[in-house]
Amino acid sequence: MLLIRADASVSMGTGHIMRCLALAQAWRGQIGPVKFVSSEMPNRLIDRLKNESFEVIMNDAAAGSKEDLQHLKTLIDDEKAVRVVVDGYQFDDSYQQGLADHNCRVLFFDDYGHCSHYEADWILNQNLGADPALYDNRGGRTKLLLGSAYVLLRQEFLGLGVKSRPRRKQIENILITLGGSDAHNLTLPVLFALKQIAEKTMDVKVLLGPGNPHRSSIDDVLSEFPCSIEILDNVSNMAPTLSWTDIAICGGGSTNWEMAYFGIPRIVLIQADNQLLACQSLMMAGCASILDARHTFDEFQLINELRLLLTSTSLIQQMSHANQNIVDGHGVNRVLLEIAPDGSSSHN
Structure with missing residues (x-):
């Protein structure tokens, strides 16, 4: 099971959900089931995910709060999630640390180095010319996936x-x-x-x-x-x-x-x-x-x-x-190769 924690609204846009959808499609096609977890999402976007047969679990806690983190950790245990994806500027270094302390492996989306410290297993910044210096203050296990080689494109x-x-x-x-x-x-x-x-x-x-x-x-x-x-x-x-x-x-x-x-x-x-x-x-x-x-x-x-x-x-x-020259369409497979559990080249 892959759990994806991301939100969407008029103020923040829908981009966090849509790029996660690209990863969700590829994960489900090659590895196994996926569920989205969200505190805020327009109904039409929820319908879009449901039309693609993805379950959306809504969470009443404030995004990025301790209650939000606890809700996600409970889901990780209940769903036996092998990987967690977190995408959004409302999720800070303490949110990452809480997931790391829970012994789950996390892919954390980042666009401009918005956290003071990084403790996730993988940091994905798909922007052209993404600077590794943004992540100098990171844990020893954190691997950087930087640049347009990792751009996630949906199946469409x-x-x-x-x-x-x-x-x-x-x-x-x-x-x-x-x-x-x-x-x-x-x-x-x-x-x-x-x-x-x-x-x-x-x-x-x-x-x-x-x-x-x-x-x-x-x-x-x-x-x-x-x-x-x-x-x-x-x-x-x-x-x-x-x-x-x-x-x-x-x-x-x-x-x-x-x-x-x-x-x-x-x-x-x-x-x-x-x-x-x-x-x-x-x-x-x-x-x-x-x-x-x-x-x-x-x-x-x-x-x-x-x-x-x-x-x-x-x-x-x-x-x-x-x-x-900057996007070749293989980014989502490169990300899967990095984060997939060992031996999971097909549904399990």
């Missing part, structure tokens, strides 16, 4: 059977996706900016995640849009949409690794402090342009970046190749 992407498609010279298909919840409704000003420069030949899709509460305000912008535009709400399989996409405007979360796999040139909006380093690394690698939207939204900068992408075939090709 890997099952498509293609990494990318040739980039067309003329950009037509534009995807807007600002995360599973888009807490600050950045989709709205992005649409206003795109509306100013969109051409009739373009086709725009706006992807709204399972935690997005802003559908009504977004619908109001669609009238008199100069090109074809479609709202995709709570899509369970993103792979066909990414395969369709020429360029994208996206948030700074884990969707970037999915887009990298498909070689999609894009403009990335930094929505939170914990996304800054990862987004800067993507820009430095030539994978994307970035726009800092943590405090203010610069409509003119977005318009300028869009015009550059729409008119520069060479930039599109360079970005596409750079993206394909």
